[in-house]
Amino acid sequence: LRQVTVVHRGARDAYEVAAALADAGLLHRLVTDLYWPADRAWAAGLERILPERLVRALQRRFHPRVSSKLVHQTPVSGLTSFLLEKMEAVPFGLRRNAVRATDAHLGRTAGRLAAGAGSLLLSYSYYGYHAFRSYGGPGILFQLHPHPLSVRRILQQELRDHPEWAESLNKEWELALPARDFETLVKETRLANSFLVASSFTRQTLIENGAPPESIRVIPYGVDLARFTPGTCMTSAEGPLRLLFVGTVTQRKGIGYLLEALRLAGRTNVELTICGRTAGNRTLFEPFRDRVHIREFVSPAELQAAYRTADLFVLPSLAEGFAHVLLEALASGLPVLSTTHTAAPDLIEEGVHGFVVEPRRSDLLAERIEWAFTHRAELARMRGAARKRAEEFSWQRFREAIAGTVGAWIAKG
Numbered sequence: 001l002r003q004v005t006v007v008h009r010g011a012r013d014a015y016e017v018a019a020a021l022a023d024a025g026l027l028h029r030l031v032t033d034l035y036w037p038a039d040r041a042w043a044a045g046l047e048r049i050l051p052e053r054l055v056r057a058l059q060r061r062f063h064p065r066v067s068s069k070l071v072h073q074t075p076v077s078g079l080t081s082f083l084l085e086k087m088e089a090v091p092f093g094l095r096r097n098a099v100r101a102t103d104a105h106l107g108r109t110a111g112r113l114a115a116g117a118g119s120l121l122l123s124y125s126y127y128g129y130h131a132f133r134s135y136g137g138p139g140i141l142f143q144l145h146p147h148p149l150s151v152r153r154i155l156q157q158e159l160r161d162h163p164e165w166a167e168s169l170n171k172e173w174e175l176a177l178p179a180r181d182f183e184t185l186v187k188e189t190r191l192a193n194s195f196l197v198a199s200s201f202t203r204q205t206l207i208e209n210g211a212p213p214e215s216i217r218v219i220p221y222g223v224d225l226a227r228f229t230p231g232t233c234m235t236s237a238e239g240p241l242r243l244l245f246v247g248t249v250t251q252r253k254g255i256g257y258l259l260e261a262l263r264l265a266g267r268t269n270v271e272l273t274i275c276g277r278t279a280g281n282r283t284l285f286e287p288f289r290d291r292v293h294i295r296e297f298v299s300p301a302e303l304q305a306a307y308r309t310a311d312l313f314v315l316p317s318l319a320e321g322f323a324h325v326l327l328e329a330l331a332s333g334l335p336v337l338s339t340t341h342t343a344a345p346d347l348i349e350e351g352v353h354g355f356v357v358e359p360r361r362s363d364l365l366a367e368r369i370e371w372a373f374t375h376r377a378e379l380a381r382m383r384g385a386a387r388k389r390a391e392e393f394s395w396q397r398f399r400e401a402i403a404g405t406v407g408a409w410i411a412k413g
Contacts, residue, residue, distance in 0.1 A: 002410050003028035005117065007110035007131055008124035008142075009078065009103060010034075013221065015063035017122070017142065017196075020399035022066050024407060028119040030071045031110035033078025033102070036061040037068035074109055077102035092171060100181050107131035114139075120410060122196075128188030140406065141192035143202055145321040146341075148174050148185040150205035154319050154341075158251060158360075165251035168279045172252055194409055196402070198322040199343035217405050220346050222395030223327035227300075230333030230387050231308025234380055240269040241373045244310035244334070246303070246325045249278040249294070254316030254339065254359060259288055261316075261365035267373055272314075275306055307332035311379060312372050317342050318359045330354075331390035335382040337368050353382060353389045 005028045006018045021027035036058040037043045047055045062068075080102055107127035111134025114121040121139035123131040128141050145151060152174040159169050170176060177185070189195075189206065195216040197203050203216045247253050255274075262270060274294045278285075285292055298306065307313070313329035313336045320342040329336050330347065336354035338344035344356045357364040372379050 001026060001407065002118075002120055004120045004122050004140075004406060004410075005029045005031060005110055005114035006122045006124075007031040007106060007127050009106055009127070011060050012124060012144075014395075015066050016222065016395055016398055017402055018070075019063050019065035020402035021122075021406065022070065023399060024403040026403065026406060026410070027066070027070055028117055029110075029113055030066060031074070031106065031113060032071065033074055033106060034061055035068060035071045035073055037071075038062040039064070039068055072109070072113060074102075074106055077105045092176070096176060100177070103127050104130045108134045111135035120406075122406070123188075123192075125188060126185070128191060129184040132188065132191040138191055138193035140194045140196060140409070141188060142196045143189070143206060143321070144198075146202045146319050147189060147205035147209045147211075148182065149209050151319045152182075155252065158318060162251065162256055164281070164284060165256055167281050168250040169252065171279060172250070196405070199320070200346050201341055201343070202321050218346070219398060219401045219405065220343060220393055221322055221324055221327065222393050222398035223324070223331045223390055225331055225391060225394060228304065228307065228328045228331035228390075230383060231305070233309045234383075237376050240271045241267070241369070241376075242309065242311045243270065243272045243369070244275070244306055244313050244329070245272065245315065246275045246306070246313075246328070247315065247323075249274055249276050252318055254318055256284070257316045257360060257362045257365060258314055259285070259292070260362035261369060262288060262291060264362055264366035265369045265373070267370070270369060270373060273306060273310065275303060304332070307334050310334055311376075312337055312369070313354075314338070314365070314369075315342065315344075316357075316359065316365055327390055327393055330386045333383040333387040335372075335379060335386050337365065337372075347389065347393070349389075353386045 004021050004026050018027055018030040038059060080098060103126050107130030111131040115135050121131060121135045123139060124142045125144045132139055155169055155172055155175050159166060189211060195206060195211060197216060197218055198221050200218055203218050206216055207213050249255050272292045275298045277296050307329055313334045315323055315325060315338045317323060317339055318341055323342040326336055326338060326343055326347055330353060336348055339357055339359040341359045348354045348356055350356060355368045
């Protein structure tokens with residue numbers, strides 16, 4: 001069978017797409033920025049003398065199923081973009097331009113490598129335009145987020161309706177990119193002939209922007225079922241209802257609607273814990289300071305504990321390609337309240353594993369929160385169903401579906 005060159009920056013999807021193709025003998029090369037060769041003797045020796053925290057960070061840039069011999073790195077551009085992303089003192093525009101330049105370099109490198117080897121090209125979105133152009137033909141696009149035109153329309157409407165959240169909205173890629181860069185995101189969807197997506201919502205946005213429905217395959221992500229597990233803490237019949245939000249605290253994630261839902265619910269003994277960095281105006285949280293607790297930095301162990309001790313996970317996003325935190329919550333035995341603009345419709349049966357509502361509807365969020373408050377026993381029974389549902393979404397299932405789909409596309413020519 002013809003092999004495949006994969007391109008993306010960072011440890012995207014924990015390298016599971018490349019791992020799936022490697023398992024099937026279909027991976028020609030993974031082209032990425034930085035990959036730690038933990039399978040080399042010198043790297044293993046170095047790990048023994050490096051600080052433990054650094055070793056953990058390096059090991060996140062490695063997958064045991066993806067041999068470092070199959071990886072082509074662009075370390076200079078990778079380090080540049082990585083460091084600039086972390087240096088918040090650097091103007092946002094400069095960081096944005098540097099990331100886009102390194103993404104273009106990564107895409108062109110992958111396109112040339114795939115063309116020279118005669119392999120098929122599988123590009124993640126953000127690299128596809130330059131990858132397919134250098135490749136000289138169409139390939140497979142893994143569309144990470146909903147179609148950029150759909151997301152831009154959603155965010156522009158939000159900006160008009162809620163200018164108080166402009167600080168976070170204007171940093172979203174679909175609004176922040178210069179016109180030329182944004183157009184490359186739109187064009188990459190036109191240069192592909194096949195699409196992989198993680199949610200039905202992303203598929204819907206591709207179709208509404210011209211992608212043939214038959215060219216799109218929905219393959220939901222997997223979750224680490226050993227890492228995210230239910231705890232012993234049960235939903236209390238009394239005391240506060242404990243809500244949990246995990247993610248970057250932006251209006252794209254619907255945080256303003258969640259705060260408004262707390263106000264509409266009118267319950268003083270409903271508490272919200274937010275695990276994530278705030279990217280907007282912190283003063284908007286002031287009226288809720290007695291009920292909302294923001295934890296900007298949590299360790300992996302603290303995050304696991306947060307999932308296990310909450311009563312209801314809430315993610316009222318306006319536009320998500322998937323939202324992996326939904327699976328993490330379900331795997332932790334935590335019922336979920338989310339929107340139709342995430343993977344929630346693919347994961348959740350209404351009233352069994354949680355609830356799915358329309359985005360931008362604080363009233364509907366408030367109704368479900370009120371139900372959860374007054375139906376503690378039913379909410380507690382959802383915990384077992386939530387975990388059982390998550391068990392249907394292992395990374396093994398994801399890898400098999402990726403390999404099977406790509407293998408079938410290769411066989412069809």
